[in-house]
Amino acid sequence: CTGDFEELNTNPNDPVSVPTAYLMTSAQRSAIYSFNTTGMLYAQHWAETQYTSTSTYETEEASFNGYYTGALADLQTIINLNTNEATKGAAAASGSNDNQIAVARIIKVWLFQEITDIWGEIPYSEALAGVDNITPAYDTQESIYTSLVNELEEAAAQIDVNAAGMEGDIIYGGDMAKWRKFANSLRVRVGMRMSEVAPAVAESVVSSALGADVFADNSDNALYAYLSDAANDNPYYQHFLTRTDYAVSDVLVDFMKQRNDPRLPVYANTTGDNTTDEIVGMPYGVSEAIAGSVTNASISFPGDFVRSATSAGVIMTHSELLFLQAEAIARGWVAGDAAATYNEAILSSMEYFGVDAADAAAYLTEAAVVYDAANYRQLIGEQKWLALYTNGMESWSEWRRLDYPTLMPAPNAQEGREIPRRRAYTSREYNLNEANINAAVDRQGADVMSTRVWWDN
Amino acid sequence: QERAVSGTVTDETGLGLPGVNVLIKGTxxxxxxxxxxxYRISVPGPDAVLIFRFLGYTTQEITVGSQSTINVEMQPDIADAGEVVVTALGITRDKRSLGYSVQEVSGDDVNRVKTDNIVSSLSGKIAGxxxxxxxxPGSSSRVVIRGVNSISGNNQPLFVxxxxxxxxxxxxAGGNGGGGVDYGNAAADINPDDVESVTVLKGASAAALYGSRAANGVILIxxxxxxxxxxxxxxxxxxxxxxxxxxxxxYQNEYGGGYKQTFDTYEGEPVVxxxxxxxxxxxxxxxxxxxWYSWYPDDPDFGKLxxxxxxxxxxRDFYETGVTTNNNVSLAGGNDASRYRLSMTNYTSTSVIPENKLAKNTISLNASTNLTxxxxxxxxxxxxxxxxxxxxxxxYGSGAGNVVTSFNQWFQRQLDMDKxxxxxxxxxxxxxxxxxxxxxxxxxxxxxxxxxxxxxxNDMARERVFGNISLRYQITPGLSVQGWARTDFYTDRREQSIASGSIPQDAYSESVRQxxxxxxxLLVQYQKVFDNELDLSINAGANSRQSKYNSNGASTVGGLNVPNFFNINASIDRPSITDYESNQEVNSVYGSASLGYKGTYFLxxxxxxxxxxxxxxxxxxFLYPSVTGSVVLSELINLDVLSFAKVRGSWSQVGNDTSPYQLQLTFDGQNNYGSFPAYSTPNTINNPNLKPETITSQEVGIEFSLLDSRVGADFTYYHVSATDQILPLDIASTTGYxxxxxxxxxxxxxxxxxxxxxxxxRSENGLTWDVNFNWARNRNEVIELAEGQTNYLIASWGPSINAKIGEPYGTFVTDGFVxxxxxxxVVTDDGYFERATNxxxxxxxxxxxxxxTNSFSYKGFNLSAHIDFQDGGTLYSVSNRYGTYSGxxxxxxxxxxxGNPIRDDVSAGGGVLAxxxxxxxxxxxxxxxxxxxxxHLSSRREYYLYDASFIKLREVRLSYSLPQSMxxxxxLNGVDIALIGRNLAILHKNVPNVDPESAYGSGNTQGFENGQHPSTRSIGFNLTFRF
Incomplete structure (x- = not known):
C-alpha cells in the first residue's frame, strides 16, 4: 500500500490543533448557556405561560453534561495546552501561559460553583481527565468550596497585568486587571455561600477577598456581550421570536408594585404585547389547564431590556458585590456602614437597569425598602432577589441560603413538592459512574429535589 | 473418421449459455x-452421440450423423428444482450446489404493482x-435481513x-425520533421496470465474496x-x-378548541x-x-358570530387523491454477436398531501458484443x-412544522378546512x-x-449515473479473465425555504451532496469437469474501491433581508456553511473454490x-474465510414422491472496517463570535488503536420438493454473532467527553x-392455483457491550431506544405504570396512576x-393476492399520546x-375513573x-407503547393477456391488461388511530410514530403492449 492510502484517513474537515484563543471564545459562549431559565423559574421571577412543568417541579433530575463537555472541557484543554512543555510555546500566541491559565481557572470556578450549587456533590477533583479516568469520584461540596477559594486566590496571584492578556476573551477583552477584580469578587460570592454552615471560614474568605481589588462600579461587571447576529444573540431573544413560554410572574410583579419599584417597567413589558399601560404577572406554578386559559394578551412578558438581541448575559455585577459586602458588614465580618452599602447596592442595580437617579433615590425611602439592621437577612434577601433579576441561578441559590423573600411553593406543584433545594442526578450517571454516584448519595442524602446541599441549612 | 463439430448452445431465451458441458457419450x-x-469438439465419427449437460437444464443427447454444426436450445429442468441463481460477484450457479439459502424474486413480482421504491416491492416476499x-412519495423503506447486526452502524444490506x-x-436529519423531512433512501433510484430478477443473499456465507459491506446481506439485482x-x-x-x-x-366530534367548556368573552362577545x-x-x-376568521377583514364572516x-x-377533506403514473418503453434485440436493451421510464407521483410531487426519469442501456x-x-x-x-x-423536525402533527396532535376539532x-x-x-x-x-x-x-x-433533486464497462477474455474454454470498471455517482441537491411571516424565522438553506x-x-474463473463426475471451479479476484463523499451547504442566519427572497445572499447575518469531505479506500483480494461430485456432493x-x-x-x-457444503439427498434416496431434496450447511466470517476519521482527535469548528473564530473540543474521544469488527455466521438448511415438484419447502436455521463492534462507548460526561x-x-x-x-x-383445462408462503422468526440479543457498560443509547425522544445487555436491540426505556x-x-389517593420511571x-x-401469496391463472387470466404480516415489535405512538392529551x-x-359524559365536572358526576x-x-x-x-396519562408513556403486529392485504392484481388469435x-406480439391495487387493507392491527408500519428513515431509529403521514391505498391499472 502506498503512503497515499494512509494519508487518506487524515480528517480534511476539522483541524488537529487550533490557537487556544479559539477555545476560549467557544468556552465562554457555552459557559453562559447555563441553567439560568430554571433558576428564574425556581426563584419565581418568571412563570411559564402554558407548559408549566418546570415551575411545578415536575422533573427532579437534570443533566450536568453540557457543563462538563462544553465549557469545562475547553477550559481544561486550554490549561493543558498552556501547561504541557510540548505545547505551551505554541499556545503562548494567545496570551501569556499564566494569564491564559488564570482566566481558565476563574471561569472554571464560576461554573463549578454553579454546578455544585445545583446538584450538591459532583465530580470535581478527578473530573475532566478524558479516558484517563472514565469514572471520576464525586467530591463533597465542602471540599469543592475549599478548593474553589484556593483556585481563585491562586488565579488572581497568577495574573500578570504586564504580560500578554487572554486573546479571544469576550468577557473582558483580555483586560487582565478586570479578570483579577472578578476573581476577587467571585471569591466574596463563594465565601458568603458558606455563611450558614461554616461561618468562620466564610468570614475569613469574605473579609480577605473584600480587602483585595474588587468591582468598583458597573463598568467592572462580569457580563457576556451578546451580538446582534443570530449565531451570537441573546437566547431569550431567539426564544421569544418563535415562542411565548415565559412571562413575568405575578409574584415578582406584585412584590415590585407593593414597593413602587421603578425597575418594574424595565423588568416587564405591559400587557397586550406592550400595547397597554398595565403590567400584569402570570400566575406562577399553576396547572397546564389553568395556564392554558390565561391568554397571552392579558399578561406581561419580560422587558425588552433583558431580552433584546444584545441584552447582556449577567455573570456577576457590582450591585451583587455590594449586597455581599453589606451582608458582611451586617454580620460584623468587615467594617463599614451596612445601610449605606445596602443603599449603594440598590442604586447600582438601578443604574445597571437604566433607572432615572431621582426615581431610584425615591425608592430608597419606601417603607418596605428602608434598611433595618435587625432584619438585615430579609431586607438584603429581598432587595438582592430583585437586583438579581435575569441572573436566575444566583437568585435561586441566594434564596436557598437566606430564605428570603418569602416564597410559596407552586400552587399546583406536582406530587405536592416544595420549592426545589437541588436537582437530582440523571440515570446516565447511574449507568456510567455507578459506584461513585452511589457513594455521593449515601453521604448527601436521597437523590431528590428536597434534599438540601451542604451550605443550605 | 475424426472430424470437428461446432455450434452454439443457447438458453430458452436464445441467449448463449456458457459453461455447458458438451461430452461424447461413452468417453x-x-x-x-x-x-x-x-463450442467446438472433435468426434470419432457419425455414430458419436453428444451429451449437452448443464445444471438446471434437461440433459440432451444428439447423434452427430452428418452434421458439422449442431445448435442446441437447452430447456429448463423444472422437475429437478435446478434453478440457476445469480450469486455473489454475479456468478450464476445451479441452486442445488449452494450451501446457503438464496431466495429469488422475479422482475415480474417486483413490478406487479408499481411503487416508487424497489425495496417496498419486496415486502413479505422473502423469508427473513x-x-x-x-x-x-419518495419516502424511505427500510430493509433488514436476518435482524440487525451493528449496534451503532449501518444495518441495511448492500445493493448491487x-x-x-x-x-x-x-x-x-434528526435521527433522534423527533422527526424531520424524509428524503428517502438512495437505492430507491433503481428502476423496477429494468429489473429481471432480485436475489437476496441473506447471510455472510452467501455474501462473503462481497466483503465487509455485505455483512447485512446483499440485494442482488x-x-x-x-x-x-x-x-x-x-x-x-x-x-x-x-x-x-x-x-x-x-377523532371526537363533540367538543371544540379550548381548555374549558365555557367561552371567554371579548368586548362582550363569546370568543374561542x-x-x-x-x-x-x-x-x-x-x-x-x-x-378565528371573524378577525380577518378579508373574510366574508368578518366581525360576525x-x-x-x-x-x-x-x-379527511384536507387530503387529496394522489395520482401515480408510470410509463416505460424498451427496445431490445440482438444477433449472434451482440445484445442490447434500451429502456426509458417516466414515473410521477403526487401525494395525498397537497403540493407534494415526485418525478423520476430513468434511461438505461445494457449491451454486449463479441469483439472477437x-x-x-x-x-x-x-x-x-x-x-x-x-x-x-x-x-417535529422540519423547519416550518408538519401539518400532520397538527392534525393528529394539536388542533381544534371544530375547524372548517374550507375556511x-x-x-x-x-x-x-x-x-x-x-x-x-x-x-x-x-x-x-x-x-x-x-x-x-x-x-x-422542502425540495430535492438527484441526478445519478451508475453502471460498468467490462472486458472478458476467454483464454481457454475453461479459463476466463474479466475486468470491470464500475461507478456509482450522484449529485443530490436540497433546498429548504421558510416563508417570511412563518412562526420560525424566515430562512433558506441549500445543500449539495456528491x-x-x-x-x-478483476476476476479469473476456471472451470473443469473431471471424468464427468467432478466439477471444479475456481475464482480468484481483486477489487479496489474508492469512495468519496462531499457535502457542501449553506443556510441563511438571522432571517432574509428581502422577504421571501430565497437565496443565500439574502442572509441577514453571515450564513452558516457546511463543508465536509470524506474519503475511503478498500483494497481486496479474494478467492473461492468449489467442488461438486456427481451433482450430489458440493463443497x-x-x-x-x-x-x-x-x-x-x-x-x-484483515482476512476472513467461509466454508459451505451441501448434499443432494434425492440423488441418494430413490423415492417416487420425492422430486428433490438437499441438506446444506455453512460457516463464515466477515471482517469489517469503520467510517473514516475515527482515529485522531480534532477540534470542532463553531460559529465565529464577531471576528473571533471559535473551536471546541469534540464530545467523542477518537481511538488510534481500533481493530476490525468480525461477524461470524452459521447456517443449516434443508430444501425439498415433492409430487413432481408441485410442493416445495425450504427450512433454514442460522446463528450470527457480531463481535468487536466499533462503537462510541458512552462515558460519564464528567470526563469532559x-x-x-x-x-x-x-x-x-x-x-x-x-x-x-x-x-x-393444475388442471387439464388450464386452471392453475399457486401458493407461496414464507415466514421467519429472528431473535436478537445484545450479549455484551464495552467493559462496565450495560446500555447503549440508540436514540431518545421521550422514550429512548437502547441496546441493553440481555435484551433485544431497540428496547424501549421510558416511564410507565406501577x-x-x-x-x-396502582393509583394514588388523588385518583391518578402512579408513575414508575425508567x-x-x-x-x-x-x-x-x-x-x-395466492395466484390463479386460467386461459390468459391471472389473479394474485399478496398478504404480508408481522407479529410483535413495539411502536411508540406520539400521535396517540398527544391526540389524547389534547382531547x-x-x-x-x-x-x-x-352514565355521565366523562368531560362533565367531577362534582356533577363526570370524570374518569382510572x-x-x-x-x-x-x-x-x-x-x-x-x-x-x-x-397525567401522557407522562406514563408505557400507555402509548403498542404492539405493532399487522396483517396487510398488500397487493392484488387481476390481469388478462389477450390471446394470440385476437x-x-x-x-402486436402481446397485450396485457391489469387491474392493480396496493395497501388495500389492514386486516389486523393493535395500534389505534395509526398504521403500525412506520419507517423512520432507514436508520436504526425505528419504532417511533410521530405525526406520521397517512399510509396510502393505491388502486389503478396497467397496460403492456409488446410489438
Missing amino acids: TQGVPTNADGT VQITNGSG VDGTPIDNSNFN TTKKGTKRKGIGVTYSTSVTFNDPLILPE NYAADESWGPRMDGQMVRQ TPFVPHENNI EKFTASTNFSYINLKNDNIPGNG LKNYQTADGVDRTWNIKSPTDLDPLYWENPYYVLNNST FRENNYE EASLRNDWSSTLPADNNS NSTIVNAGEMVNKGIEVSLRGTPV YNDNGDK QTYGSYLPNWTGGF MFQTTVGTNAK DGVKSDGSPNDVYVDAQEYFK LSTLP
Whole structure:
C-alpha cells in the first residue's frame, strides 16, 4: 500500500490543533448557556405561560453534561495546552501561559460553583481527565468550596497585568486587571455561600477577598456581550421570536408594585404585547389547564431590556458585590456602614437597569425598602432577589441560603413538592459512574429535589 | 473418421449459455461452451452421440450423423428444482450446489404493482427479509435481513445492480425520533421496470465474496438484457394508480378548541380560545361565537358570530387523491454477436398531501458484443433524474412544522378546512386559526396548514449515473479473465425555504451532496469437469474501491433581508456553511473454490483479505474465510414422491472496517463570535488503536420438493454473532467527553426461515392455483457491550431506544405504570396512576414476519393476492399520546360508569375513573377531571407503547393477456391488461388511530410514530403492449 492510502484517513474537515484563543471564545459562549431559565423559574421571577412543568417541579433530575463537555472541557484543554512543555510555546500566541491559565481557572470556578450549587456533590477533583479516568469520584461540596477559594486566590496571584492578556476573551477583552477584580469578587460570592454552615471560614474568605481589588462600579461587571447576529444573540431573544413560554410572574410583579419599584417597567413589558399601560404577572406554578386559559394578551412578558438581541448575559455585577459586602458588614465580618452599602447596592442595580437617579433615590425611602439592621437577612434577601433579576441561578441559590423573600411553593406543584433545594442526578450517571454516584448519595442524602446541599441549612 | 463439430448452445431465451458441458457419450472427452455459448469438439465419427449437460437444464443427447454444426436450445429442468441463481460477484450457479439459502424474486413480482421504491416491492416476499415502509412519495423503506447486526452502524444490506454496488445512503436529519423531512433512501433510484430478477443473499456465507459491506446481506439485482431475435422487440407499458389515505385517526366530534367548556368573552362577545391547540373546549352545539376568521377583514364572516359546530371530515377533506403514473418503453434485440436493451421510464407521483410531487426519469442501456471469438465487451448504465418537490415534514423536525402533527396532535376539532383553504391575505400574511389573540393575529404554535405547504418548501433533486464497462477474455474454454470498471455517482441537491411571516424565522438553506464510488475489479474463473463426475471451479479476484463523499451547504442566519427572497445572499447575518469531505479506500483480494461430485456432493470455500484506509496503519489488514457444503439427498434416496431434496450447511466470517476519521482527535469548528473564530473540543474521544469488527455466521438448511415438484419447502436455521463492534462507548460526561470510540460489544441474531410453495390445482383445462408462503422468526440479543457498560443509547425522544445487555436491540426505556403483585395498576389517593420511571419495555424488532401469496391463472387470466404480516415489535405512538392529551381523539369522550359524559365536572358526576387499585389493593373510586386524567396519562408513556403486529392485504392484481388469435391482425406480439391495487387493507392491527408500519428513515431509529403521514391505498391499472 502506498503512503497515499494512509494519508487518506487524515480528517480534511476539522483541524488537529487550533490557537487556544479559539477555545476560549467557544468556552465562554457555552459557559453562559447555563441553567439560568430554571433558576428564574425556581426563584419565581418568571412563570411559564402554558407548559408549566418546570415551575411545578415536575422533573427532579437534570443533566450536568453540557457543563462538563462544553465549557469545562475547553477550559481544561486550554490549561493543558498552556501547561504541557510540548505545547505551551505554541499556545503562548494567545496570551501569556499564566494569564491564559488564570482566566481558565476563574471561569472554571464560576461554573463549578454553579454546578455544585445545583446538584450538591459532583465530580470535581478527578473530573475532566478524558479516558484517563472514565469514572471520576464525586467530591463533597465542602471540599469543592475549599478548593474553589484556593483556585481563585491562586488565579488572581497568577495574573500578570504586564504580560500578554487572554486573546479571544469576550468577557473582558483580555483586560487582565478586570479578570483579577472578578476573581476577587467571585471569591466574596463563594465565601458568603458558606455563611450558614461554616461561618468562620466564610468570614475569613469574605473579609480577605473584600480587602483585595474588587468591582468598583458597573463598568467592572462580569457580563457576556451578546451580538446582534443570530449565531451570537441573546437566547431569550431567539426564544421569544418563535415562542411565548415565559412571562413575568405575578409574584415578582406584585412584590415590585407593593414597593413602587421603578425597575418594574424595565423588568416587564405591559400587557397586550406592550400595547397597554398595565403590567400584569402570570400566575406562577399553576396547572397546564389553568395556564392554558390565561391568554397571552392579558399578561406581561419580560422587558425588552433583558431580552433584546444584545441584552447582556449577567455573570456577576457590582450591585451583587455590594449586597455581599453589606451582608458582611451586617454580620460584623468587615467594617463599614451596612445601610449605606445596602443603599449603594440598590442604586447600582438601578443604574445597571437604566433607572432615572431621582426615581431610584425615591425608592430608597419606601417603607418596605428602608434598611433595618435587625432584619438585615430579609431586607438584603429581598432587595438582592430583585437586583438579581435575569441572573436566575444566583437568585435561586441566594434564596436557598437566606430564605428570603418569602416564597410559596407552586400552587399546583406536582406530587405536592416544595420549592426545589437541588436537582437530582440523571440515570446516565447511574449507568456510567455507578459506584461513585452511589457513594455521593449515601453521604448527601436521597437523590431528590428536597434534599438540601451542604451550605443550605 | 475424426472430424470437428461446432455450434452454439443457447438458453430458452436464445441467449448463449456458457459453461455447458458438451461430452461424447461413452468417453471422458468433453468441452465446456465458452462465454457466448459456442463450442467446438472433435468426434470419432457419425455414430458419436453428444451429451449437452448443464445444471438446471434437461440433459440432451444428439447423434452427430452428418452434421458439422449442431445448435442446441437447452430447456429448463423444472422437475429437478435446478434453478440457476445469480450469486455473489454475479456468478450464476445451479441452486442445488449452494450451501446457503438464496431466495429469488422475479422482475415480474417486483413490478406487479408499481411503487416508487424497489425495496417496498419486496415486502413479505422473502423469508427473513423485513421491510418497513414509509409513507408519501419518495419516502424511505427500510430493509433488514436476518435482524440487525451493528449496534451503532449501518444495518441495511448492500445493493448491487449487475455487479455494481449502489449507494443506499439516507441523508435525513434528526435521527433522534423527533422527526424531520424524509428524503428517502438512495437505492430507491433503481428502476423496477429494468429489473429481471432480485436475489437476496441473506447471510455472510452467501455474501462473503462481497466483503465487509455485505455483512447485512446483499440485494442482488440483475437487469433485463436483450435477446437474440428478429427485428427490434418494443415493449410499452403504462400504469396509473390513484392513492388515498388508508387510515386516519378516529377523532371526537363533540367538543371544540379550548381548555374549558365555557367561552371567554371579548368586548362582550363569546370568543374561542384561539391560542389553545387542544380540544377540551365547549361543546360544538351551534352556539354563535367569534371564530378565528371573524378577525380577518378579508373574510366574508368578518366581525360576525358563526355557529360553533363540528366539521367531522375536516381532516379527511384536507387530503387529496394522489395520482401515480408510470410509463416505460424498451427496445431490445440482438444477433449472434451482440445484445442490447434500451429502456426509458417516466414515473410521477403526487401525494395525498397537497403540493407534494415526485418525478423520476430513468434511461438505461445494457449491451454486449463479441469483439472477437474470445473477447467480449459489455456495458450497462443507468441515468436517473429524480425530483421531489415540496416534501412535507414528519414529526417535529422540519423547519416550518408538519401539518400532520397538527392534525393528529394539536388542533381544534371544530375547524372548517374550507375556511382554512383561504390561507393567506392579499399581502401574503398567514391566516391561521391559532392566532395569539383577537388583537394579535400572528400564529402562536401552528400556521395555516395550506400556508406551510404552499410557502415553506422542502425540495430535492438527484441526478445519478451508475453502471460498468467490462472486458472478458476467454483464454481457454475453461479459463476466463474479466475486468470491470464500475461507478456509482450522484449529485443530490436540497433546498429548504421558510416563508417570511412563518412562526420560525424566515430562512433558506441549500445543500449539495456528491457521492462517488468507483470499483475496479478483476476476476479469473476456471472451470473443469473431471471424468464427468467432478466439477471444479475456481475464482480468484481483486477489487479496489474508492469512495468519496462531499457535502457542501449553506443556510441563511438571522432571517432574509428581502422577504421571501430565497437565496443565500439574502442572509441577514453571515450564513452558516457546511463543508465536509470524506474519503475511503478498500483494497481486496479474494478467492473461492468449489467442488461438486456427481451433482450430489458440493463443497465450497472462500477467503478474502481487505485493507481499509479507515483503520490504523498497523491494523488495517484483515482476512476472513467461509466454508459451505451441501448434499443432494434425492440423488441418494430413490423415492417416487420425492422430486428433490438437499441438506446444506455453512460457516463464515466477515471482517469489517469503520467510517473514516475515527482515529485522531480534532477540534470542532463553531460559529465565529464577531471576528473571533471559535473551536471546541469534540464530545467523542477518537481511538488510534481500533481493530476490525468480525461477524461470524452459521447456517443449516434443508430444501425439498415433492409430487413432481408441485410442493416445495425450504427450512433454514442460522446463528450470527457480531463481535468487536466499533462503537462510541458512552462515558460519564464528567470526563469532559460523552463517549469514546472502542472495539466492544457482541450482538447475536438467531432465527428460523421457512418458505413453502405449492400448486394445489393444475388442471387439464388450464386452471392453475399457486401458493407461496414464507415466514421467519429472528431473535436478537445484545450479549455484551464495552467493559462496565450495560446500555447503549440508540436514540431518545421521550422514550429512548437502547441496546441493553440481555435484551433485544431497540428496547424501549421510558416511564410507565406501577403494578402491584396482582398485576393491577396502582393509583394514588388523588385518583391518578402512579408513575414508575425508567422502566424497560419491548423492542421495536418484530417476533416474526412473513408473507402469503395466492395466484390463479386460467386461459390468459391471472389473479394474485399478496398478504404480508408481522407479529410483535413495539411502536411508540406520539400521535396517540398527544391526540389524547389534547382531547382530539375519540377516546377522550364518552360516558363513565355513572352514565355521565366523562368531560362533565367531577362534582356533577363526570370524570374518569382510572382503571387501577389503591395502595391497599382496593379498587380506585376517585373520579378525576378528564382533561387532567389524560394529561397525567401522557407522562406514563408505557400507555402509548403498542404492539405493532399487522396483517396487510398488500397487493392484488387481476390481469388478462389477450390471446394470440385476437392479435394476429395487429402488429402486436402481446397485450396485457391489469387491474392493480396496493395497501388495500389492514386486516389486523393493535395500534389505534395509526398504521403500525412506520419507517423512520432507514436508520436504526425505528419504532417511533410521530405525526406520521397517512399510509396510502393505491388502486389503478396497467397496460403492456409488446410489438
